[in-house]
Amino acid sequence: MKIKQVFRITAVSAAIVAMGMATGCRPQTSGSQSVGDAASRVYVAPGEHDEFYNIVSGGFNGQISVVGLPSGRVLKIVPVFSAHPENGYGFSEESKPMLNTSHGYVPWDDLHHIAISTTNGEHDARWAFANGNNTPRIARLNLNTFETEEIIEIPNSAGNHSSPFITENTEYVIAGTRFSVPIGTDEDNDVSIDTYKKNFRGTVSFIKVGNQGDMSLAFQLVTPGVNFDLSRAGKGKSHGWFFFSTYNTEQAHTLLEVNASQRDKDFIMAVNWKKAEEYIKAGEGNLVKARYAHNKLDHNTHTASSTMMEEVLQLDPKLLKDIIYFIPCPKSPHGTDVDPTGEYIVGSGKLAALIPVFSFTKLMKAIEDKDFEGEYDGHPIIRYESALHGVVDKPGLGPLHTEFDGRGNAYTSMFVSSEIVKWDIETLEVLDRTPTFYSIGHLSIPGGPTAKPHGKYMVAYNKITKDRYLPTGPELAHSAQLFDISGDKMQLLLDFPTIGEPHYAEAFPATLIKDKQVKIYRIEDNNHPYVTKGAGNARVERDGNKVHVYMTSIRSHFAPDNIEGVKVGDDVYFHVTNLEQDWDVPHGFAIKGANTAEILIMPGATQTLKWTPDRPGIFPFYCTDFCSALHQEMSGYLRVSPANSTVALKSSLGE
Amino acid sequence: MLIALLFLISCGGGDTGTITSTTTQSSGGDDEPQSIREGKGIGEITHVELTADIDENMVEVGKSIYDMKCSSCHKLNDQRVVGPGFENITNRRKPEWIMNMITNVDVMLDKDPEAQAMLEECLMRMPNQNVSVGDARQLLEFMRKNDKERTGQMDAAVN
Numbered sequence: 001m002k003i004k005q006v007f008r009i010t011a012v013s014a015a016i017v018a019m020g021m022a023t024g025c026r027p028q029t030s031g032s033q034s035v036g037d038a039a040s041r042v043y044v045a046p047g048e049h050d051e052f053y054n055i056v057s058g059g060f061n062g063q064i065s066v067v068g069l070p071s072g073r074v075l076k077i078v079p080v081f082s083a084h085p086e087n088g089y090g091f092s093e094e095s096k097p098m099l100n101t102s103h104g105y106v107p108w109d110d111l112h113h114i115a116i117s118t119t120n121g122e123h124d125a126r127w128a129f130a131n132g133n134n135t136p137r138i139a140r141l142n143l144n145t146f147e148t149e150e151i152i153e154i155p156n157s158a159g160n161h162s163s164p165f166i167t168e169n170t171e172y173v174i175a176g177t178r179f180s181v182p183i184g185t186d187e188d189n190d191v192s193i194d195t196y197k198k199n200f201r202g203t204v205s206f207i208k209v210g211n212q213g214d215m216s217l218a219f220q221l222v223t224p225g226v227n228f229d230l231s232r233a234g235k236g237k238s239h240g241w242f243f244f245s246t247y248n249t250e251q252a253h254t255l256l257e258v259n260a261s262q263r264d265k266d267f268i269m270a271v272n273w274k275k276a277e278e279y280i281k282a283g284e285g286n287l288v289k290a291r292y293a294h295n296k297l298d299h300n301t302h303t304a305s306s307t308m309m310e311e312v313l314q315l316d317p318k319l320l321k322d323i324i325y326f327i328p329c330p331k332s333p334h335g336t337d338v339d340p341t342g343e344y345i346v347g348s349g350k351l352a353a354l355i356p357v358f359s360f361t362k363l364m365k366a367i368e369d370k371d372f373e374g375e376y377d378g379h380p381i382i383r384y385e386s387a388l389h390g391v392v393d394k395p396g397l398g399p400l401h402t403e404f405d406g407r408g409n410a411y412t413s414m415f416v417s418s419e420i421v422k423w424d425i426e427t428l429e430v431l432d433r434t435p436t437f438y439s440i441g442h443l444s445i446p447g448g449p450t451a452k453p454h455g456k457y458m459v460a461y462n463k464i465t466k467d468r469y470l471p472t473g474p475e476l477a478h479s480a481q482l483f484d485i486s487g488d489k490m491q492l493l494l495d496f497p498t499i500g501e502p503h504y505a506e507a508f509p510a511t512l513i514k515d516k517q518v519k520i521y522r523i524e525d526n527n528h529p530y531v532t533k534g535a536g537n538a539r540v541e542r543d544g545n546k547v548h549v550y551m552t553s554i555r556s557h558f559a560p561d562n563i564e565g566v567k568v569g570d571d572v573y574f575h576v577t578n579l580e581q582d583w584d585v586p587h588g589f590a591i592k593g594a595n596t597a598e599i600l601i602m603p604g605a606t607q608t609l610k611w612t613p614d615r616p617g618i619f620p621f622y623c624t625d626f627c628s629a630l631h632q633e634m635s636g637y638l639r640v641s642p643a644n645s646t647v648a649l650k651s652s653l654g655e
Numbered sequence: 656m657l658i659a660l661l662f663l664i665s666c667g668g669g670d671t672g673t674i675t676s677t678t679t680q681s682s683g684g685d686d687e688p689q690s691i692r693e694g695k696g697i698g699e700i701t702h703v704e705l706t707a708d709i710d711e712n713m714v715e716v717g718k719s720i721y722d723m724k725c726s727s728c729h730k731l732n733d734q735r736v737v738g739p740g741f742e743n744i745t746n747r748r749k750p751e752w753i754m755n756m757i758t759n760v761d762v763m764l765d766k767d768p769e770a771q772a773m774l775e776e777c778l779m780r781m782p783n784q785n786v787s788v789g790d791a792r793q794l795l796e797f798m799r800k801n802d803k804e805r806t807g808q809m810d811a812a813v814n
Contacts, residue, residue, distance in 0.1 A: 524723075535727040536722050537722070579724065630779060654736065
């Protein structure tokens with residue numbers, strides 16, 4: 001029987017994998033680990049919808065991918081920190097301010113982590129937050145429009161990696177700096193690098209999230225100079241606390257690979273943010289100068305604006321006691337994850353051969369009893385054993401991240417041994433392990449970091465792809481793998497390629513948002529200063545060397561479509577209003593020689609392309625989004641004359 | 656089974672009549688719905704009561720909607736651009752047909768032979784411009800006035 005043979009081969013390859021792990025650290029064979037009926041279990045029939053949205057970070061592409069589960073199909077790419085020629089994000093006049101920073105226009109970032117908004121610790125999926133790692137920023141996406149609505153820069157941060165995790169009612173989204181740096185004025189910060197221990201500081205910033213999602217930098221805690229890696233908020237009984245993993249508590253500033261791996265234990269930093277709020281209410285804290293950009297999209301004008309902020313409220317927990325406690329955690333912890341009940345805090349020491357699990361109840365008692373084993377830069381260190389629930393022994397090599405299924409089980413990704421290990425949170429017993437292909441980073445269970453996981457599927461986001469797909473030269477798509485975790489054993493169902501380099505992803509039931517999607521923007525509500533409400537208002541106006549084209553688009557023509565009287569040296573602004581009021585009918589606009597990109601205008605919106613003609617001649621423009629049977633006819637001509645020309649400015653349609 | 660809803664539209668002092676509308680009738684098989692046979696198209700609008708006078712307030716609102724959402728494709732004379740010119744529309748089409756075409760264009764293009772004939776001629780599906788029943792009635796008033804001014808006649812297709 002053919003099927004039997006397949007199973008036998010699978011069993012053999014599994015045995016080889018197991019041997020490989022026993023002898024080396026890495027599976028030697030790719031193998032086929034999937035179960036026989038895997039295809040039918042991930043099949044979403046034509047016209048049907050996936051059960052979950054998976055919001056996936058794009059890493060070095062600065063974008064977010066929206067993926068359907070269980071099919072693994074990519075549904076959309078949302079530009080966040082990176083300019084996106086596909087729709088003009090970062091190129092149109094309206095979207096450029098969204099990428100403004102205190103360093104000016106920064107059209108790229110490294111987007112690592114996703115946080116989906118929660119209420120009472122459960123996904124409500126109003127917004128997705130994402131971190132910009134390189135030029136520290138946090139972005140907020142509206143999950144009814146799938147647009148980036150807001151970006152706030154983080155001052156006194158350098159490498160916003162420990163971010164954008166959120167509290168259980170989305171009170172705060174946080175930003176912990178990966179790199180500690182001097183945090184005084186620009187002049188004060190000009191210090192010798194080898195004065196790290198004296199001059200470098202860490203910060204963790206708490207961004208307040210308003211009812212409409214609006215972000216504001218509420219306060220910043222100044223900490224000892226260490227590297228913050230990841231973090232999670234407490235929930236349920238531990239609501240009011242935040243837990244940050246740290247490494248380089250050695251405070252090395254060179255060859256961190258060796259010098260930041262010296263100590264047997266680094267720390268998880270426990271932050272009592274309710275205590276910090278009390279201090280602020282009592283008037284504590286210092287307002288200090290800080291420059292950071294705060295950018296917001298206005299849906300009525302379809303335009304983003306950027307405001308440069310001037311100061312930030314800082315608290316020094318060395319002086320303001322009881323905000324910060326350090327919990328020893330073995331060997332450079334990477335992930336710190338809180339179980340659905342809020343009782344257990346899992347530290348994943350990426351160089352450790354065990355996984356410590358801390359108890360919130362024990363932590364509180366240790367703090368109450370002042371059960372400390374010393375101080376770190378003036379902050380109390382909790383006695384390790386006093387906060388410890390227990391350890392998972394020999395789980396594998398290189399534990400990174402842990403998610404939960406809501407049935408008392410935890411799933412930890414093992415980078416070095418390239419596997420996922422399932423274990424019991426109470427008994428700490430290893431229940432199952434499955435190889436991943438290859439070298440898993442983050443893993444994601446729908447609702448996995450929340451108080452209410454949907455423990456049906458799990459996605460492994462792998463760092464290495466090698467032979468999993470048809471080869472495409474030196475660079476390969478990063479591999480993701482979908483597992484069924486509804487039974488006792490994890491079962492591999494599907495491999496799928498991804499966009500960019502996914503780090504973290506969150507998933508939630510599609511029913512939370514799919515009936516709330518915005519389909520059009522009402523043209524009546526368009527308050528763009530250069531809106532053209534109707535073809536009768538289409539026109540061209542000159543203001544010095546600026547030419548404003550008030551243009552409309554509807555299937556299948558632009559108004560106007562003949563323009564003359566533009567001169568070399570002019571800046572031409574095409575303000576294109578899409579008069580369509582039907583779902584899924586954007587129009588695009590592009591003109592020959594534009595040094596930017598196209599603009600893609602949603603129904604009812606106005607977007608502006610700036611164009612500086614460099615020579616006289618006739619320049620065609622056209623619609624770039626196939627819109628109708630007469631799409632190829634949706635075009636026009638613009639005449640450019642020499643700078644000293646006397647050709648009158650005029651525009652027309654159908655004349 | 657038809658559930659009749661009554662839309663009362665009163666603007667200023669002028670009572671311009673009532674519109675009776677129903678939930679969309681989905682007819683099975685090859686049976687052409689009664690409303691299509693009557694030249695009223697298909698959609699929410701089953702009966703429009705017109706008044707002899709033109710309500711200028713409604714015309715004004717109707718014109719602003721026309722300028723914003725319709726004028727790109729429909730001229731006010733008899734010239735076809737993307738879609739047909741509006742001149743004589745109320746003399747050729749029943750008010751119910753006009754309002755159903757505006758508010759229920761996708762179903763009209765699927766089921767109404769007159770609408771389908773227009774699509775074959777223009778080769779451009781008329782877009783759904785998200786116009787409410789109330790706004791469609793204001794547009795109708797604007798069309799009536801346009802016909803009256805250009806041809807001296809309006810509503811000739813009512814009976």
